[in-house]
Amino acid sequence: MAGGVELGSVSTGFRSIFFMLTPNESSFEKVEDVPQYVEQATPFFIVLMVLELVVGVLKTGAPVVTISDGLTSVSAGMISRLPTLLMRSCELSAYLYVWNHYHLVELPWDSAWTWWLTFLGVDFCYYWLHRFAHEVAILWAAHQVHHSSEYYNLSTALRQSLTQQLTSWLFYMPLALVLPPSVFAVHIQLNLLYQFWIHTELIRDLGPLEWIFNTPKHHRVHHGRNLYCIDKNYGGILIIWDRLFGTFASETDKVIYGLVFPIRTFEILYVQLHYYLYLWKKSKTYKTIIHKLATFSNGPSWRPGKPRLGDHVNNPKVTGKEVPHDPSWSMPLQVYVVVHFLLVLGTYHELIENKTMLSQLTLLGMTCYVLLTLTSLGFIIDQRPRAAVLEMLRCVVMVTLHRYSCIKPFLPLLAVPTEAFVSLSLLYWALQSCSQLLSIKKKAA
Numbered sequence: 001m002a003g004g005v006e007l008g009s010v011s012t013g014f015r016s017i018f019f020m021l022t023p024n025e026s027s028f029e030k031v032e033d034v035p036q037y038v039e040q041a042t043p044f045f046i047v048l049m050v051l052e053l054v055v056g057v058l059k060t061g062a063p064v065v066t067i068s069d070g071l072t073s074v075s076a077g078m079i080s081r082l083p084t085l086l087m088r089s090c091e092l093s094a095y096l097y098v099w100n101h102y103h104l105v106e107l108p109w110d111s112a113w114t115w116w117l118t119f120l121g122v123d124f125c126y127y128w129l130h131r132f133a134h135e136v137a138i139l140w141a142a143h144q145v146h147h148s149s150e151y152y153n154l155s156t157a158l159r160q161s162l163t164q165q166l167t168s169w170l171f172y173m174p175l176a177l178v179l180p181p182s183v184f185a186v187h188i189q190l191n192l193l194y195q196f197w198i199h200t201e202l203i204r205d206l207g208p209l210e211w212i213f214n215t216p217k218h219h220r221v222h223h224g225r226n227l228y229c230i231d232k233n234y235g236g237i238l239i240i241w242d243r244l245f246g247t248f249a250s251e252t253d254k255v256i257y258g259l260v261f262p263i264r265t266f267e268i269l270y271v272q273l274h275y276y277l278y279l280w281k282k283s284k285t286y287k288t289i290i291h292k293l294a295t296f297s298n299g300p301s302w303r304p305g306k307p308r309l310g311d312h313v314n315n316p317k318v319t320g321k322e323v324p325h326d327p328s329w330s331m332p333l334q335v336y337v338v339v340h341f342l343l344v345l346g347t348y349h350e351l352i353e354n355k356t357m358l359s360q361l362t363l364l365g366m367t368c369y370v371l372l373t374l375t376s377l378g379f380i381i382d383q384r385p386r387a388a389v390l391e392m393l394r395c396v397v398m399v400t401l402h403r404y405s406c407i408k409p410f411l412p413l414l415a416v417p418t419e420a421f422v423s424l425s426l427l428y429w430a431l432q433s434c435s436q437l438l439s440i441k442k443k444a445a
């Protein structure tokens with residue numbers, strides 16, 4: 001059915017972001033034939049982010065994104081997709097299992113009816129998955145990553161959770177009883193892709209479309225920490241679910257973005273995992289087992305004696321004048337971080353492209369290297385005391401990998417400057433250590 005369509009074409013890739021594919025061009029018999037729409041969309045993400053930056057500067061006179069926040073968001077997006085290097089997505093694996101063992105009917109994969117029914121089914125399940133992710137603290141521990149930016153721009157869309165996929169698959173299981181996996185595999189991707197372009201402040205109002213679709217205007221509310229924004233607008237592509245189930249709020253006051261208690265850090269593993277530790281510590285403050293368990297199963301704001309979702313009386317008051325956290329760091333440091341981020345982005349791209357040709361061990365090693373790099377760059381942005389030591393260690397690993405890795409290209413053009421940089425840094429580090437040692441000795445004398 002879709003055999004004649006050039007799936008890698010610019011048009012298909014671009015339209016896939018806006019849910020503008022027809023059933024005819026996006027129906028497949030086998031799961032293996034379904035294109036990697038999300039991976040193919042990466043160039044369009046970049047083009048649209050640059051466009052947003054340019055239009056933002058022209059319109060408001062200031063960039064809509066900062067280096068520190070933007071890089072942290074893209075890093076989170078990279079980390080969230082690292083598990084796909086080693087295994088098929090949890091959602092699809094679980095879906096295939098339930099379909100193979102328990103499906104009740106087999107709707108035709110090449111019918112437009114099946115396609116539209118799957119679209120509605122996936123979006124409906126996404127609404128509930130998303131609502132649970134906000135209303136159950138242990139699920140929120142995963143989903144809070146997406147809300148941890150105090151900015152709202154296209155890069156925020158990429159700020160995804162590493163651990164959310166461990167539970168999100170559960171919500172789609174009812175669909176596996178009737179809807180073919182190959183159709184599900186298309187819609188699970190299109191649903192995610194649609195949610196990219198709505199993360200912008202530049203599109204203010206879309207008129208009648210606001211009634212039916214989740215739009216930038218509605219999703220801004222979802223990312224707000226103002227009282228009227230909390231636990232509102234969960235929809236993926238359609239906003240009708242929120243209107244139906246009483247969770248809709250329209251944009252009124254200026255939205256202040258981010259977590260109720262902002263984390264003010266760019267260290268990526270902390271961004272991903274800190275809330276699990278917080279919940280564990282919170283549960284330990286309660287004496288009864290019921291209260292301990294409720295810490296994980298009730299809403300994030302719950303306290304003993306409060307309703308299931310808690311109340312928000314202790315939230316910091318939103319005045320509308322809040323300024324997002326942005327570290328003051330020197331221009332050379334910014335250039336350094338950006339260059340090394342681009343280098344690791346190149347490595348990451350190579351990994352995704354060549355994943356089927358590499359051994360599990362190489363994949364695991366390179367995954368660790370990507371994680372180490374992103375962590376180290378986060379340490380630098382945060383200007384932590386140990387940032388220099390960690391970065392030095394990482395540079396040594398990078399050069400070793402470059403020399404001995406079986407991943408060929410590794411941005412050869414940049415290999416020489418990188419090695420030169422590492423050598424100079426090591427020299428600088430050694431000199432600095434010596435001068436510190438000398439000054440300590442002088443003081444002692």
Ligand SMILES: [Zn+2]
Binds near residue numbers: 130134143146222
């Ligand atoms: Zn959310």
Ligand SMILES: [Zn+2]
Binds near residue numbers: 157
């Ligand atoms: Zn969002």
